[in-house]
Amino acid sequence: MTSISRLLTAFGLALMLSFAGPAAxxxxxxxxxxxxxxxxxxxxxxxxxxxxxxxxxxxxxxxxxKPENKDWAVLQGSTLQTLSIVAVLGMLALLAVFYLLRGRIRIEAGPSGRTILRFNWIERFAHWTLAATFIVLALTGLNLIIGRTIVMPLIGENAFGTLSAWGKIAHNFLAWPFMVALAMIVILWIVHNIPNRLDWEWLKLGGGLFKKGVHPPAKKFNAGQKIIFWSVVLGGAALSWTGVMLMFPGNLAGPAEWQFYQTIHALVAAGLSAIVIAHIYIGSVGMEGAFDAMGSGEVDENWAKEHHALWVEEVKPKALERGGPKVTTPAE
Ligand code: HEM
Structure with a gap:
């Protein structure tokens, strides 16, 4: 081939390629x-x-x-992640505002120095088993949803891997004592949590939580506590059911069913965690004298009169029969 024909061939190829560009x-x-x-x-x-x-x-x-799996991955990695963060941080922000406006709810008449038994050891054992297992389950579950985004950058890949592996084991094993404790509180407290007319009156007055000097009468559990009880029982039951389904995926019809249970599990967990955070606040720093009910089991009589007046009327005669309420501090 002459040099001219070589040149023409090269030019022709270049021209073809330039037209073929978009197609290529x-x-x-x-x-x-x-x-x-x-x-x-x-x-x-x-x-x-x-x-x-x-x-x-x-x-x-x-x-x-499968396209559905990709949709689920987006739901899991973005929507559920945002919802969980909003639920937890939103509730913490609300409680911070409540604390700034209302401060710690005090025993207005001051501690009397006499105590009444509020929860016996079985009730306290069931409560603390439920509380401890729920907190670990919530933290290890939350780690699955937001851990890669929030925890991993803080502690590094290796530590996060080890933490998550142990977290998964803890999550699967602690689910069982959680379910036992849940069944125990249903048996122990369901009779005290049936809604009645008094609850409506309590709710109309905001439970006296927002105003000093307001003490709507209540029996063993007030309406606010009944809301906590039923949220824990129904939410806990939903978590238990979906959790067991997820633990034994071989029994499920396929990935779509697994994804359905996973989504319900994560949504209920986020909602219940927010409710439980509010409960922990009011049962500890938020209200003077409340923690003792689950700590020693004995509450100050004035605390009990302010928050559970009808319950005091019911149990005090029985306490007197047994030798009267306990005096914890010398009378002045
Ligand atoms: C470490 C944090 C916690 C503290 C300090 C705490 C404190 C308390 C206290 C003081 C009571 C008795 C209130 C009264 O005398 O009327 C109570 C009751 C109760 N707790 Fe907790 N608790 C905690 C965690 C939890 C958790 C994680 C759950 C459930 C998952 C839970 C579920 C309940 C239920 C259902 C009741 C009965 C209803 C009520 O009083 O609201 N608690 N708790």
Missing amino acids: QAQVNPTGSSVTEDALFEALGSGGMVSGRATIPDPEAGMLI
């Missing part, structure tokens, strides 16, 4: 580093589904990628 770009090279996932799915013409052939007798095993 549309060709997807699956191994190219710049290839996007969406372009790959489009080129495969599979509607976003990638499947292969499996030799084991499980049709699901050949399914590598």
